[in-house]
Ligand SMILES: CC(=O)SCCNC(=O)CCNC(=O)[C@H](O)C(C)(C)COP(=O)(O)OP(=O)(O)OC[C@H]1O[C@@H](n2cnc3c(N)ncnc32)[C@H](O)[C@@H]1OP(=O)(O)O
């Protein structure tokens with residue numbers, strides 16, 4: 001591990017990098033060599049007290065769950081209101097760990113990372129699954145000396161990993177808090193993922209994934225931006241888009257909503273690697289927590305880990321019925337996050353998520 005970390009030292013929000021000790025075996029066969037995992041921690045680990053909490057980000061998030069913008073962090077932490085001294089994930093008593101996901105592009109090994117031959121993985125990057133992402137996180141936990149998490153918490157793709165942690169490693173998870181996701185991807189989610197992947201892979205800049213070593217700007221930025229536009233509509237509610245933008249146009253005649261989508265498209269294309277977007281999107285579209293376990297209902301019914309499920313009432317991408325299904329199969333409480341923001345509500349309604357986590361983890 002690089003950095004000056006040792007147990008008992010609080011290096012709040014400083015990104016560090018762990019090198020996994022051996023190849024990471026993949027669910028679909030083969031193995032990834034030399035995997036690096038970027039992560040940040042807050043608080044002090046007390047392994048005997050079992051005070052470690054794993055916080056898992058969604059598709060385009062990163063290890064910077066909390067803290068100000070700064071070098072390596074273009075923006076404030078994505079759950080900044082929730083993590084810190086006196087906050088619901090109270091780092092005076094908890095040790096909070098947030099890794100960047102396997103396949104990502106913010107420090108953890110992914111398609112843009114270099115292989116041993118000095119060339120980016122690019123098109124040689126294998127198909128990975130949610131299970132592979134969790135396997136990398138479990139290897140990180142081993143390196144950090146964390147045998148069992150007091151809680152594993154995540155939303156959207158982070159929720160898929162929290163679910164996979166609980167079902168795949170029940171002895172290592174005291175409680176799972178799963179937000180805004182389902183147990184198995186649905187037809188609509190798969191369809192939306194498929195067209196986003198198509199937007200990128202049909203961009204002439206894609207070059208079968210081998211664009212990283214080409215000139216800056218030669219990659220599939222246009223396809224990536226189109227993918228984000230499509231996704232952004234699905235992340236918000238119809239009602240919110242109507243209230244905010246209606247059919248209003250700008251001085252140049254462009255629809256306000258199209259301008260909003262353009263803004264998010266350009267912003268993401270600047271900060272995110274298209275190869276990672278494709279890899280992570282594929283992992284989500286093939287999500288099935290029951291794969292190899294007799295189906296998701298069997299897997300969830302057999303899972304001994306206590307869950308808390310929560311969904312956003314206006315989420316049309318991962319609607320509440322998906323969280324209700326998991327809650328019913330596991331006999332767990334189901335919480336409602338009220339928001340007009342749709343799926344993105346799990347990133348925006350932090351007061352409600354704080355209340356939920358306070359109920360689960362106790363007062364700070
Ligand atoms: C930059 C990063 O996020 S770093 C990595 C961490 N990120 C994550 O974990 C998740 C990724 N983040 C996200 O998905 C989003 O940032 C969210 C969901 C948290 C943001 O949600 P909201 O606060 O509701 O923002 P919203 O969707 O309304 O967009 C606001 C932006 O749209 C812009 N905007 C609003 N209306 C329009 C319009 N008509 N035309 C053009 N731009 C517009 C705003 O100026 C604002 O720009 P800014 O974000 O550059 O300041």
Ligand SMILES: N[C@@H](CCO)C(=O)O
Pocket residue numbers: 058059060061155156157235344
């Ligand atoms: N807005 C979120 C949605 C995915 O859950 C992201 O960009 O990661």
